[in-house]
Amino acid sequence: MKLPSGLIVSCQARADNPLHGPQFMGAMALAARDGGAVGLRANGPEDIAAVIAAGLPVIGIHKVFSDDYPVYITPDFAAAEAIVAAGADIVALDCTERPRDGEHPKVLVRRIREELGAEVFADISTVDEGLAAADWGATYVATTLSGYTEATQPKPDEPDLKLLETLARRLSVPVVAEGRYNSPALVRQAFGAGAHAVVVGTMITNPREITRMFVAQGVPL
Numbered sequence: 001m002k003l004p005s006g007l008i009v010s011c012q013a014r015a016d017n018p019l020h021g022p023q024f025m026g027a028m029a030l031a032a033r034d035g036g037a038v039g040l041r042a043n044g045p046e047d048i049a050a051v052i053a054a055g056l057p058v059i060g061i062h063k064v065f066s067d068d069y070p071v072y073i074t075p076d077f078a079a080a081e082a083i084v085a086a087g088a089d090i091v092a093l094d095c096t097e098r099p100r101d102g103e104h105p106k107v108l109v110r111r112i113r114e115e116l117g118a119e120v121f122a123d124i125s126t127v128d129e130g131l132a133a134a135d136w137g138a139t140y141v142a143t144t145l146s147g148y149t150e151a152t153q154p155k156p157d158e159p160d161l162k163l164l165e166t167l168a169r170r171l172s173v174p175v176v177a178e179g180r181y182n183s184p185a186l187v188r189q190a191f192g193a194g195a196h197a198v199v200v201g202t203m204i205t206n207p208r209e210i211t212r213m214f215v216a217q218g219v220p221l
């Protein structure tokens, strides 16, 4: 399924989160769909299989953490294969130039498209990485990793609208805004800057973080 233009909701909860698990992420997906989301992003085969029931296009990722390498979003072909088998329409992967254990992202993009027949969603952090990923054949380029790589730290509170705007101007593939789009006003700015779609995670699907924000910013000491 192609990714329509609109709001995409990322339904993710790590193992330490009380909402971890396919039952919760499946329910989040239904709520997001009923609220008007046009697509979903989910992590790992189990959660992906659960969110598919919402009937929206799914951007699948497979986070695999390593002590030796910084790349963890779908770091290798086996990780991509597992999420396509679970039903992901689109595979998102780290397309930064950071060191990894295994094949270069250029090779992964080609293999995912040719061998798995899936579309590729390139998570990048800089203009050069975005241009390279589009050259390699990525179907979508997304600003997901801005603020999370050495080249883009320290992480600001605001999303990287400048990166989005530059890529949208220079690329012919759809550019997706992702990372710290924490309010409807910022989502609107992303569309104004040329985004094809905007992915929102924490502020919609992570009640623990939302509660922390209310407590930190709203409750008097």
Ligand SMILES: CC(=O)N[C@H](C=O)[C@@H](O)[C@H](O)[C@H](O)COP(=O)(O)O
Residues within 6 Å of the ligand: 010, 012, 061, 144, 145, 148, 178, 179, 180, 181, 199, 200, 201, 202, 203
């Ligand atoms: C850097 C990284 O690992 N980002 C992850 C990618 O899948 C998720 O943890 C984010 O929640 C997602 O990108 C949405 O962003 P935000 O939660 O800021 O709306």
